[in-house]
Amino acid sequence: MVDDGELVWPRVLLFALTLVTVVALMVVAATSTAAFSPHNPAWDGGTDLRNEIESDSGVESELVRDSTRYEAFSDASAANGTVAFVVAPADPYTDAEAARIRTFVENGGTLVVLESVGENGNELLADVGATARADGRLLRDEYENDGGPAMPVATGIENHSLTDEVDRLTLNYATAIEPGSENATVLATTSDLAYLTPQDDRLEPGDELGPHPVATVENVGRGRVVAVGDPSLVINAMLDRPDNGRFVRELYAGADRVLLDVSHAADLPPLAAAILTIRDARPLQVLLGVGGVVAIAAASGQRARSVGTRARRLLFGDRPRRADPGEGAGQSVQPSSSMPHPSDAERDDERVQHVRGDGNRIRRDDDDRDTVD
Structure with a gap:
C-alpha cells in the first residue's frame, strides 16, 4: 500500500518548482540590464528615480516610448506644467522627432538632458535650440572627490530656484558643460582643482586646473533646457549621494507631470x-x-455546473455508477432498465439458496462414493 505522503510530496515539489519558474520568468520579462533603464534595479539602473517620481502624489509620471507623445503636451497649457528627462540617449533623434520636442519646449515645457560622452545628447540640445554642450572629456578632481578622482564633487552651487537647498553634487565619470552663450545660467561648478582629460589619466603638468560647469539652464522660447554633464547622477547607486536626489527633485518641483523619455534608450x-x-x-x-x-463568463459557467453537480449528489444521492469489477472480463448481459432491481433481502436469499445447492451437491457426491465403495 502506498503511503499518502509518497503521493503528496512530489506534487508539492512540482507545484513549488513551477511557481518558482513562473516568478523567475516574470522577473526577467519585467526587468532590464541596460544602464540608466528605469526598469533596471541594479546599481547602474534607474528604478529608484522612476519609483520616486511615481510615488510623488503631486505629479503624474509617464514613460515616453515614442516622440509623438510630446504632441499631447505641446500646447501652452500642458507644456507649462511638464518636465521631460532624457538620459544618455543611445540613438540620435531624427529631425522630425527633435522638432516635436522643440515645439514642446518653445511652448513652455522643460527639457532636462543628461549627457557625458555621447554625441546624441549634444545633437538633441542643438536641435531644440539650446547652446549648452557636453564637453565629452572625463572630469577629474584629485582633491575634491567622493571615493576617487573620477568622482568629483561639485561644490560651487549657484543661487537659483533649481538648486534650492542643494549644497553639492556628487558626480561619477562626468564631463563639463560648456554654456555656449550668455543666455545659459551655470547651476553648479567643480572646485578650482578639477581638470578635464581625454581618458582616465592622472594629473599631468600640462593639465589646466580650474572650476568647470557641470549643469546649466537656459530659456528656449517660453520653456527652458537644463543640461547636466553626468547621466550617472540619476542611477540607483548615485541618486542618494549628496545632494543628487534633492537636485533632481528640484528639477520637477511644481510640475504637474514628469516624462521619462525612453524612446532612444535601450530596448x-x-x-x-x-x-x-x-x-x-x-x-x-x-x-x-x-x-x-x-x-470569466466561461469559467464561471463551468464552475457553476460543477457546483450544481455536487449539490445534486449531496441532496439526492445522485452518485455515479461504479463499474462492476468483472465488467469487461467477458461478455456479460446487462440488465434491462425495465426489469425490477432485486432488493437486498432477495439478494441474500439467492446467496443462501446458492450455498444450499452447493451443500446438497457435495453430499450427493459423498453418497455416490459410498455406493461405489
Whole structure:
C-alpha cells in the first residue's frame, strides 16, 4: 500500500518548482540590464528615480516610448506644467522627432538632458535650440572627490530656484558643460582643482586646473533646457549621494507631470513593453477587455455546473455508477432498465439458496462414493 505522503510530496515539489519558474520568468520579462533603464534595479539602473517620481502624489509620471507623445503636451497649457528627462540617449533623434520636442519646449515645457560622452545628447540640445554642450572629456578632481578622482564633487552651487537647498553634487565619470552663450545660467561648478582629460589619466603638468560647469539652464522660447554633464547622477547607486536626489527633485518641483523619455534608450523588457503597448492602444484595450469578460463568463459557467453537480449528489444521492469489477472480463448481459432491481433481502436469499445447492451437491457426491465403495 502506498503511503499518502509518497503521493503528496512530489506534487508539492512540482507545484513549488513551477511557481518558482513562473516568478523567475516574470522577473526577467519585467526587468532590464541596460544602464540608466528605469526598469533596471541594479546599481547602474534607474528604478529608484522612476519609483520616486511615481510615488510623488503631486505629479503624474509617464514613460515616453515614442516622440509623438510630446504632441499631447505641446500646447501652452500642458507644456507649462511638464518636465521631460532624457538620459544618455543611445540613438540620435531624427529631425522630425527633435522638432516635436522643440515645439514642446518653445511652448513652455522643460527639457532636462543628461549627457557625458555621447554625441546624441549634444545633437538633441542643438536641435531644440539650446547652446549648452557636453564637453565629452572625463572630469577629474584629485582633491575634491567622493571615493576617487573620477568622482568629483561639485561644490560651487549657484543661487537659483533649481538648486534650492542643494549644497553639492556628487558626480561619477562626468564631463563639463560648456554654456555656449550668455543666455545659459551655470547651476553648479567643480572646485578650482578639477581638470578635464581625454581618458582616465592622472594629473599631468600640462593639465589646466580650474572650476568647470557641470549643469546649466537656459530659456528656449517660453520653456527652458537644463543640461547636466553626468547621466550617472540619476542611477540607483548615485541618486542618494549628496545632494543628487534633492537636485533632481528640484528639477520637477511644481510640475504637474514628469516624462521619462525612453524612446532612444535601450530596448524595454518584454512585459513593460507589452503593458505600454496596451495602454497606448485603445482598440487593444477594448479587445482584451471583451476577451477577459468572455473568459470569466466561461469559467464561471463551468464552475457553476460543477457546483450544481455536487449539490445534486449531496441532496439526492445522485452518485455515479461504479463499474462492476468483472465488467469487461467477458461478455456479460446487462440488465434491462425495465426489469425490477432485486432488493437486498432477495439478494441474500439467492446467496443462501446458492450455498444450499452447493451443500446438497457435495453430499450427493459423498453418497455416490459410498455406493461405489
